[in-house]
Amino acid sequence: MKRILITGGAGFIGSHLCEKLINDNNDVICLDNFFTGSKDNIRHLIGNNKFELVRHDVINEYLAEVDQIYNLACPASPIHYQYNPIKTIKTSVMGIINMLGLAKRCKARILQASTSEVYGDPKIHPQVESYWGNVNPIGIRSCYDEGKRCAETLMMDYYRQNQVDIRIARIFNTYGPRMAVNDGRVVSNFIVQALKNEPITVYGDGSQTRAFCYVSDMVDALIKMMNNENNFIGPVNLGNPLEFSILDFAKLIIKLTNSKSKIVFEPLPSDDPVQREPNISLAKEKLNWEPKIDIEEGLRSTIEYFKNII
Ligand code: NAD
Numbered sequence: 467m468k469r470i471l472i473t474g475g476a477g478f479i480g481s482h483l484c485e486k487l488i489n490d491n492n493d494v495i496c497l498d499n500f501f502t503g504s505k506d507n508i509r510h511l512i513g514n515n516k517f518e519l520v521r522h523d524v525i526n527e528y529l530a531e532v533d534q535i536y537n538l539a540c541p542a543s544p545i546h547y548q549y550n551p552i553k554t555i556k557t558s559v560m561g562i563i564n565m566l567g568l569a570k571r572c573k574a575r576i577l578q579a580s581t582s583e584v585y586g587d588p589k590i591h592p593q594v595e596s597y598w599g600n601v602n603p604i605g606i607r608s609c610y611d612e613g614k615r616c617a618e619t620l621m622m623d624y625y626r627q628n629q630v631d632i633r634i635a636r637i638f639n640t641y642g643p644r645m646a647v648n649d650g651r652v653v654s655n656f657i658v659q660a661l662k663n664e665p666i667t668v669y670g671d672g673s674q675t676r677a678f679c680y681v682s683d684m685v686d687a688l689i690k691m692m693n694n695e696n697n698f699i700g701p702v703n704l705g706n707p708l709e710f711s712i713l714d715f716a717k718l719i720i721k722l723t724n725s726k727s728k729i730v731f732e733p734l735p736s737d738d739p740v741q742r743e744p745n746i747s748l749a750k751e752k753l754n755w756e757p758k759i760d761i762e763e764g765l766r767s768t769i770e771y772f773k774n775i776i
């Protein structure tokens with residue numbers, strides 16, 4: 467049994483991580499400011515004596531005695547992270563400084579939820595961890611991309627300078643139940659639009675690609691990365707390598723929901739990455755992990771979730 471702090475624990479991935487770690491008999495502190503997360507995501511855990519909920523903003527210092535820290539606090543959807551870009555970059559940078567300070571003081575192990583966005587609009591495909599990326603430092607996605615890149619830098623500097631026990635996980639597009647209905651990401655948008663028989667909004671011509679990982683696979687990967695004892699600090703890509711064009715993905719959602727929705731094309735937001743697919747060889751080799759949930763199976767359970775809440 468460990469004492470585990472999860473920042474962003476009331477969010478989409480964080481809530482599944484809280485649940486799994488409690489089921490594995492750990493004590494969990496879920497810290498969140500509820501910007502994009504919700505009490506509904508963790509309501510079923512409130513009252514469990516292994517679960518503690520703390521309303522707190524990671525840009526401010528937080529003190530506790532813990533063995534492990536998963537730092538997930540940060541809005542992940544472009545619409546939400548662009549809503550207040552200054553706050554987004556503060557959350558990534560000041561948040562990780564505060565959490566690394568806590569890890570140093572407690573001698574806790576800390577895992578940073580980094581992102582495929584550190585590769586920006588990648589020029590090599592599929593993306594490998596050794597690629598340094600192609601990031602616009604002054605664009606509308608920079609508050610997120612550069613914040614996450616700076617957080618990786620701080621992780622490495624605390625590791626080299628203070629021997630903090632770190633793990634860096636680069637998460638690729640993840641989906642599943644508890645994504646927010648209004649969060650603007652492609653999976654939730656398309657499913658909600660399809661269930662309401664409203665137009666499916668494909669940005670650009672839909673030729674841009676993404677690869678989607680089901681949330682239970684991602685949670686398993688994060689826990690394996692945190693607990694690997696080979697001193698493998700990463701960065702490691704975590705995601706499902708099955709790549710779709712966004713247009714094909716829209717057609718798949720229409721098929722799985724039996725929807726009458728028509729596809730409409732809307733302007734492509736600036737700096738939208740053209741092609742994204744993780745190379746997960748390192749995760750397979752070092753963590754003995756690969757995703758298990760088939761895309762149609764994962765989407766069906768996500769569709770059921772949205773059917774129940776909209
Ligand atoms: P989410 O928006 O559902 O969760 C983020 C959580 O962090 C929310 O509960 C939010 O309220 C909380 N939060 C935001 N700012 C905070 C602050 N200043 N202080 C305290 N809490 C704060 O997003 P998610 O999809 O669950 O993503 C979780 C993490 O994984 C994020 O760090 C994100 O960057 C990373 N990630 C996610 C994906 C994905 O596809 N879901 C991909 C790459 C990286």
Ligand code: UDP
Nearest residue numbers: 544650651652653655667668669674712738
């Ligand atoms: N997208 C889209 N329609 C939507 C939402 C998103 O075509 O209603 C596209 C978006 O332009 C991007 C991809 O789907 O190319 C994935 O977008 P998302 O916001 O989910 O995440 P990203 O991977 O861009 O961070």
